[in-house]
Amino acid sequence: MLWTLLVTFFKIGLVSFGGGYAILSVIEREALSQQWMTSVDFAQAVTLAGMAPGPIATNSAVLIGYKVAGIPGAGAATIGMILPSFIIIIALAVFFFKVGRERLLQMIFYGLKPMVAALIVYAAYRVGVNGQPLLGINGHTLAVVLIFIFAMIGTMKYHLHPLVVLSVSALMGIAFFM
Template identity: 45%
Template sequence: MMLWELFFTFLKVGSVSFGGGYAVIPMIQYEIESHGWMTSSELQEMISLAGMTPGPIATNSATLVGYKTAGLAGALVTTLGMILPSLIAVILLASMFFRFNNSKWFRSVFYGFRPIITGLIIYAALNFGFLSGDETGFTWMTFVTLLICFGCLYAMFKYKLYPIVVLLAAGAAGIILY
């Protein structure tokens, strides 16, 4: 029964995962919290781990939730639930794209997704970075997090650094400052 619940939950998440993994994190959070599968701090650790491992963060998150909840079988069914809608959508969209790619209406629909996807990514960043509920108000950790964030953005825009270098530098800054 638990495996079916995991599968259908992540099938639902995978069905509405427009904009990539970071945009779908709020829905993963909602589902995990409503089922009571993880605490808020466990979820934050899991998202961090999923973001550091190779592959899409949403799929990695689903795999980790499944593994923590129901072992290897749970990891398999959550991963399958998460990727199945995308696989079907890619096949259908690829066939449509080649038929309608010159259509202004078709392109406009995809441009229309940009604002909501940007909003979901910003929500996820704020929610996991600052509004986790573990601490209230503006703390020194919030200041350091913002400092690292702006430093990374500056390094990438100003010096065009390779993202891996910025990621490693941010990790080192976190080790030193925290």
């Protein structure tokens, strides 16, 4: 099982372009296909991973690895997740500092940014609805949307500290879902 965790998260790490939130849908697909957890479990794990310091993808790997195989599983998943990034960033650093600010490289980055944004929006959608598609407006959907709107306005317009947004969102969750 440890080898499966290591290899699975190594493969995920190889395609983790755009940061942790952008790759959450890939992590979810693997966790579900391996039957390591349900969609609801995954959404809860991502919520917990987002509250902890550090990259959310790595934190998610730790939580999934721990659920599957305890502390050794958490270690295997974490190593698998970060090893590709380590190797790739070393190669990119060598390339970037040799090539510098070539126009082609800048155009590639401009092309990748919208793709990364789309992956992040998709991951937010999946986590926000606990892996369930929105089939209509109901109390749960409305509560999720209100918490989302508060979090967006609080961070973007009022520049609230993330811990304030996190705390108020948690209280809103208690109020809405109690």
